[in-house]
Amino acid sequence: MADYEVPELKEYLQVPEPREHVTNHIAPFFAKPDHQADLGFPGELIDNWQEVAINKMGDLLGKYRSFKLFLDICVHCGACTDKCHYYLGTTDANNMPVARQELLRKVYRRYFTFAGKYFPKLVGATDLTKEVLDDWYSYFHQCSQCRRCSVFCPYGIDTAEISMAAREIMDAVGVGQKYCNEIIAKVFKIGNNLGLPQPALADTLEGLEEDIEDDTGVKVRLPLDEKGADILLITPSADFFAEPHVDGLMGYAKVFHEAGVSWTLSSEASEAANFGMFIGSYENMRKLSLRIRKAALDLGVKRIVFGECGHAWRVAYSFLNTLAGPFDFLDQNYPIPQHICEFTYDLLKENKLRMNKEANDDMTITFHDSCNVARGAGMGGFEGGQFVIPREVIKASCNNYYDMNDDTILDATFCCGGGGGLLTDDLMEIRVKGAMPRMQALKQVTEEYGVTNLAAICAICKSQFAKTLPYFGFRMDQIVSVHQLVSNAIVLKGSEQEAELDGTAGEDGEAENA
């Protein structure tokens, strides 16, 4: 299946010995000059790139305390060395978080510190050469900014901050990544990552309404651009057609329907994901976020709810108020923004949803905590809500649920291997290898508890697992959306399912009073 070795799943996760130059050949395609220009970056590597890169680094050192501090205070203790899924999956020494940081830190030392300027050998400082830049391009695109290392660092050093800065510096000298930069330009021009225009979107949503009606006999609407709706739903564009994402979208629609709220999607802001974060660009991240503010204002909504998307939820929960706030025009009685899981959880707590758990009896579920939800965001207004709420929603939807090994869930969760702007075919090798730790944990619960499916609340996780599961002997459809489970279990008022459960169905299974 692949021209590289797929890591073998062992009984337990083993920490490999570091090896050099194992994955230095892996690097994503370069962004084309047009796409670079769309984002305000030089089209290709500029002549005086060293000077510009160092100036950019200086600029970022003044703007981000995280960047400066994290470059200064690492003591090389080694606590993070066995924590990165890419290290565990590739054995490449530069995929140890501290070694990855060191690629940039050694340049920082050389140009910005006393010791590095005068005793470079002693402290491991080097000039910014083309080789170093190439290493940056490879290894800062082998980091999914999942923040697992920051959990285990005694000073909270977060490699994500370093790789974001590195990518921003590289963009500034004209070395951008195709996948991220092309997508950001697409959102600016069309409104979503996939470049789905309004008519296509309207058509898709209509099709989904028909599907739901076929399944349940109930007319559940998926409105688009409806002015005056109460809720604006912002969801990753993969939800509009990819499997299993789209089953989740139908789940949200059913929940909104049962709650009796008016809601709408926006064709202008039909993308929850914010790839501006991946490339570390505050300005692009801000520009992408302002689309959401504008859509909310234009449609006159009172609330904003986000669909299942990990990095989107980090930007929404942690940054949206900063980037596009204040949201004083929205209803202050609800969280701004709110996660669809929070929305469903509240209804479940109030007993407003009828759930038929048996509908998911063909599955035994485990939950993959998506890295950016787990370590970059919250839910429910209480510490750890992001772990409790999705699990409660799942448990309300099915009878069979087991967690994976403690070291691989909650805030110690492993990234799926495709986050942080790596979900592209040109990075397939690193994605497969980076998926290994999660796959190992999945294998363990499969064998121990007969787990059949992995549920997630992130579009990247879902796409990544759909692609990588088969490499490890699983089936691609073993990954499911959390709201897909909700969708299966929810019993809509007046539906065929309700009639069947209550014994009021006719011979052909149609509800008599429908």
Next chain:
Amino acid sequence: MSLVSTLYVGLFYFATVFLVVGLALRIKNYAQTPAPLKIPTMPAPRTETGVVFRMFREVAFFESLFRSNKWIWLFGIMFHFGMLLVLLRHLRYFTEPVWFWVNWVQPFGKYAAFAMLAGLLGLWARRFLVARVRYISTPSDHLMLALIVGIAMSGIGMSFLTHTDIISLKAFALGLLHFSPQPLPGDPLLLTHLGLVATLMIVFPISKLLHAPGVFFSPTRNQTDSSREQRHIADWAKALETGER
């Protein structure tokens, strides 16, 4: 006063000024550099009080390190808390009369030096024995450990093997404090000990030892989880909004 004494007086004044000024500048720099986004490693405390507790657990118990690696944690705790007791014990050379609680610490402080040394040697051993840590170690990492091990061993030597002239040493220390320099005993072990200490003081503000003040400024550890409730914005980011809304 001998040339050596004069040199050490000069060295210590220089080292002290370098340490204090260097550290103050660095801390000012950290404090003034904005953190434009809320990036606490979640789950994070919802309140400032919660953050104080989180930070306390981090610096007092090395909470994250404990989760991460029990060996590094053990050696790290032995070294740092050993050193803390040793430092407290050393206050007796700078106070007259000696504060009462420093006398209580004294017996523990003497033996804590062994815990400190053992912790350091444990950490150093990892730099040779664990391939991952060996890979990330730079020459300065080894030198830093050598420096502190040198301080600990020369100190232990004076406490347990060849006692130095404590009375004159204290007069020297108090002399420095009161700006009336006094001669320093010419004991080679003492000169080594003090020379290394002064070196450490000078290296402190320009090296990874900045982790000590730095951890308090780490946004992933010192921020609250309150982004939805309170708008957090840096001045430079605010400036981008000019004329927008």
